[in-house]
Amino acid sequence: MGLETVFGKSFLTSRVDDAVNWARKYSFFQYPFVTACCGMEFMSVWASTYDIARFGAEFPRFSPKQADVLFVVGTVNEKLAPVLKRVYDQMAEPKWVVAFGVCATSGGFYDNYATVQGIDKVIPVDVYIPGCPPRPQAILDALMKLQEKVSTETVLKYKGK
């Protein structure tokens, strides 16, 4: 079929997209933007029972410049919104955003003067996780959905450009 038939077992052919996406989706470096109680469930995902390391996504970076995935975990209020936007802007492409819990997704029950009604009013979001807080299983499910999404992207075109 491919070049393997000519060159034997010393070669493996693939598409560039597949190879790069395979590397990207199994090596997420997260930026945990943790503001509220959802952080407890997020820590639980890191711990041995749920073990997010099985997905290659266990490594938190506390500099946005080194991170691929922005986890917005908890309530974001209007006072904090410019900080979130700045963190997002500082992340290098390619980058993804996960809205973790109902507060980050829609403001949750904080329908008031102070709370951003969903972080997608401030930054673009790839995956939303409902729940107050979400179960760790839901977080792993979201991570797998994000992996699926990453595997359909192409390296030749930046998103939104």
Next chain:
Amino acid sequence: MTKEQSGKGTMTITEKIKEKLPGHLLDSGGFRGDETVTLRKEALIDAANYLKHGLKFEFLMDLTCVDYLGVKEPRFEMVYHFYSFENNLRLRVKVPLSLEESAVDSLSSLWLSADWYEREVYDMFGINFNGHPDLRRILMYDGFAGHPLRKDYPLKKRQPRIAESVKSKT
């Protein structure tokens, strides 16, 4: 019960305040042994001085405000909670304030803890504090218009700092 606990004679805290500040006590009451006095705002700083140094209410536990819009006049009511370690007594002091004259003396010269409490009340209710060292918003951001815990602040009013230009990618 407070007659014994107050330590000085047989007068209650309310009676002592009434004697010390004649004409300034608007109302008084009690609930399960804790007394409440309502004072005119002109008497607040004198009353606070007397409470701290005379009656040994060393601790300002809390300081907040209530907006009784449409319920009673004057509209605002400052509420102070004091505690006396020495006598194990609590005291609630209320000070009614109208919208037109919504300024009251700051207690930050007597209790440093009043500093941030009063900033919060200023932020949420727009009450001004005479003599406060640094009266500015503490919770809401600079540029926020209005005072959100006033009952006439629109329930659904939003003041976003970032224009909603980006939409969800999904």
